[in-house]
Amino acid sequence: MKGFTTISNIVKYSIYTYLTASLFYSTLHLLGWFQAPSKSLQPRSALIISQLQSKYNTTQIASWSNDKAGRIDHTSPEDQILSKVFADAMGPSKVIPYYFKATEALDSEDVTIATLVTHNRFPVLSRLATRYQGPISVAIHINDDATKQTILNDLHTMYQTNPDMGRFVDIHLVVDKLDRQFNMWRNVAKFFARTEYIMMLDVDFHLCTDFRQSLRKHTDLMDILRQGKGAVVVPAFEYLAEEDGEDWRTFPTTKEGLMEIVQEEKIDMFHITWTRGHGSTNYTKWYGAKDPYRVEEYNYSYEPYVIYKKEGSPWCDERFVGYGANKAACLYEIYLAGIDYWVLPDDFLIHQTHHYPEDTRAKERKYNKRLYDYFREEVCLRYARLMISAGLWETSTADNLKSECTKIKGFKEMVAHVL
Numbered sequence: 001m002k003g004f005t006t007i008s009n010i011v012k013y014s015i016y017t018y019l020t021a022s023l024f025y026s027t028l029h030l031l032g033w034f035q036a037p038s039k040s041l042q043p044r045s046a047l048i049i050s051q052l053q054s055k056y057n058t059t060q061i062a063s064w065s066n067d068k069a070g071r072i073d074h075t076s077p078e079d080q081i082l083s084k085v086f087a088d089a090m091g092p093s094k095v096i097p098y099y100f101k102a103t104e105a106l107d108s109e110d111v112t113i114a115t116l117v118t119h120n121r122f123p124v125l126s127r128l129a130t131r132y133q134g135p136i137s138v139a140i141h142i143n144d145d146a147t148k149q150t151i152l153n154d155l156h157t158m159y160q161t162n163p164d165m166g167r168f169v170d171i172h173l174v175v176d177k178l179d180r181q182f183n184m185w186r187n188v189a190k191f192f193a194r195t196e197y198i199m200m201l202d203v204d205f206h207l208c209t210d211f212r213q214s215l216r217k218h219t220d221l222m223d224i225l226r227q228g229k230g231a232v233v234v235p236a237f238e239y240l241a242e243e244d245g246e247d248w249r250t251f252p253t254t255k256e257g258l259m260e261i262v263q264e265e266k267i268d269m270f271h272i273t274w275t276r277g278h279g280s281t282n283y284t285k286w287y288g289a290k291d292p293y294r295v296e297e298y299n300y301s302y303e304p305y306v307i308y309k310k311e312g313s314p315w316c317d318e319r320f321v322g323y324g325a326n327k328a329a330c331l332y333e334i335y336l337a338g339i340d341y342w343v344l345p346d347d348f349l350i351h352q353t354h355h356y357p358e359d360t361r362a363k364e365r366k367y368n369k370r371l372y373d374y375f376r377e378e379v380c381l382r383y384a385r386l387m388i389s390a391g392l393w394e395t396s397t398a399d400n401l402k403s404e405c406t407k408i409k410g411f412k413e414m415v416a417h418v419l
Contacts (some may be wrong), residue, residue, distance in 0.1 A: 082095045085191065086187060086188070086318060088317065088318035088319055089183075089184035089318040090176075090178045090184075090318075091176070091178075092176065093174055093175065093181075094144075094173075094174070094175040095172065095173070095174055095175075096172065096174075097188075097192045098170055098172065099140075099155075099171045100155075100159060100169065102167060102168050102169055103166055103167055104135070106135055106195055108196050109196055109197070110134055110135055110195045111134065111135075111195065111197045111198065111211075111212055111215070112134075112135040112136065112137050112193040112195045112198045112199070112310075113128070113132060113134070113198070113201050114186065114189035114190045114200055114201070115136065115137075115138055115202065115203045116138070116140075116141070116182060116186060116188075116189060117138050117139070117140050117203050119142075119151045119154065121204070121354075122154055122155070122158050124204060125138065125158070125165075126161075126164075127206075128203060128207070129165050129168050130162065131207050132207060133164070133168065134168060135168060135170070135193070136170070137169075137170045137172070137189045137190070137192055137193040137194070138169060138172065138203075139173075139188040139189040140155070140172070141174045141175075141176075141179070141181070141185060142174070143176075143177060143179070144175050144176055145177065148175070170192060170193075170194065172192050174188055180323065180364070181318070181321050182320070182321075182326045183316035183317060183326050183327075183329070183330065184316075184318045186200065186330065187316050187318065190316075193310055196309060196310060197225060197307055197308065197309055199211075199234075199305065199306065200305060200306055200308075200327070201349075202305070204351055204352050204354045205305065205350065205351055206248045206251055206350050206351075206352050207349060208258070208347075208348055208350055209253065209254070209255075209347040209348060210347075211232075214344050214346060214347050215232065215307070215344075218291075218292055218344070220292075221342055221344075224340075224342065225307070225308070225309055228308075228309040228311070228313065229338070229340065230308075230339060230340050230341070230342050231307065231339050231340070231341050231342070232306060232308070232341075232342050233281055233295065233304040233305070233341050233343045234304075234305050234306075234307070234344055234348065235269070235278075235281050235286055235304070235343065235344075235347070235348045235349070236269070236270035236278060236304065236348070236349045236350075237258070237269060237270055237348055237349065237350045238267065238268065238269070238270045238271065238350070239266060239267050239350070239353070240265070240267065240272075241266070242353045245351060245352060246352070246353045248352050252350075255345075255348070258348060259287065262287070267350070268283075269281070269283045270349075270351055274301075276299055276301035276302070277301055277302065277303050277328075278302070278303070278304060279297075279299075279302075280295050280297050280299055280302040280304075280341075281343055282295070286345065289343070289345035290345055292342050292343060292344055293345070294340055294342050294343075298335060298400070298404065300328065300372075300376060300404065301325075301328050302328065303327040303328040304341065305349060306334075306341065308334065308339065313334060313337070314330075315330075316329065317329050317333065317375060317379075319371065319375075320371065320372075321364075321368075322364030322367065323361040323364040323365055324361070324364050324365030324367070324372075325365070325369060325371070325372040326368065328372070329372060332375075332376065333379055335400050335404065336379060336404060336405070337383065338392075338397035338398065338399070338400055338401070340400065376408065377408055380401065380404070380411055381411075381414060383405075384398075384401060384411075384415050385418060393419070
């Protein structure tokens, strides 16, 4: 038995090494699809790939072998593997992981900011890297058209002018002609994050406080994160006068400073006109909170900015394309999976004023609203069946699902047929 275990470990290690080498080598091949704008600053991943190429000399992944009758090679290029990983997205898309790879050493228990960035938000990303001084995993969409090379040039320029980009930021490219696949881009950023915890964040938010320090202080909350039973909310705010939110250097950096402008009615919860989006955070309670507290009045439109464990958490449904319900759908499925939302009492984010194409948003919201109605019913039934089959229906893991899904007409009757 001991010998068998040793052989098994050797086989596992060989497969892992082979897969890793193949992935990096294939990425180098993909990078050749672009014309590098600057020879002085090549992607770090290319250097790693080059070393692995010379050692392993392979471009494909062998994923199957048969019994003693003879070996069967089943090879699959990286493009095919990634197309399966993101199979629910609109396609085809070319995903290029680690176009730039951060050089800073990682703490596995750190929080990686997982975000998505378009060309016009590059300066905001650069500021985020300098402000956060920690791991960031970014999906960058590049239109597969005449603008492609301009975007790449600007990306390289950003790395040349801000050393913090090279130290902390992993860049993953998504190249296609399909705009606003927000959930697919979120999944790319999460998939290639290299720490145990991620923060799902929109890049336009300024980090006013150090939430990582707060997590270290609140050890009970950190334990909930480790167990994968909770997601931590960092409350989001927005200036009521758009011009007040244009200069991040004027934003408060303490809860006391924030409360002063709250009382002056200059700032309020993010998207105050759509209270369902962030109202469940309970800002009135937060203003006086000294300790973390659990979100008690959840609603399916709730879309806070959260920190949660990467392993075991649901992925964002990639069928949501465009504005409206995309992030809410991500957080809805996380909630149904048995993950509670907990609010940090002293940390907050402030939105940096950014103007949106309202005509496009209105059309896409209408489509996604209808999709979300079907999605909620579907995901409720899927998780109910999963928890019943796994023997979790009578445990606390199913509490969120029961409280939320019973609001859907006919859900109780359908579940009764399965029990």
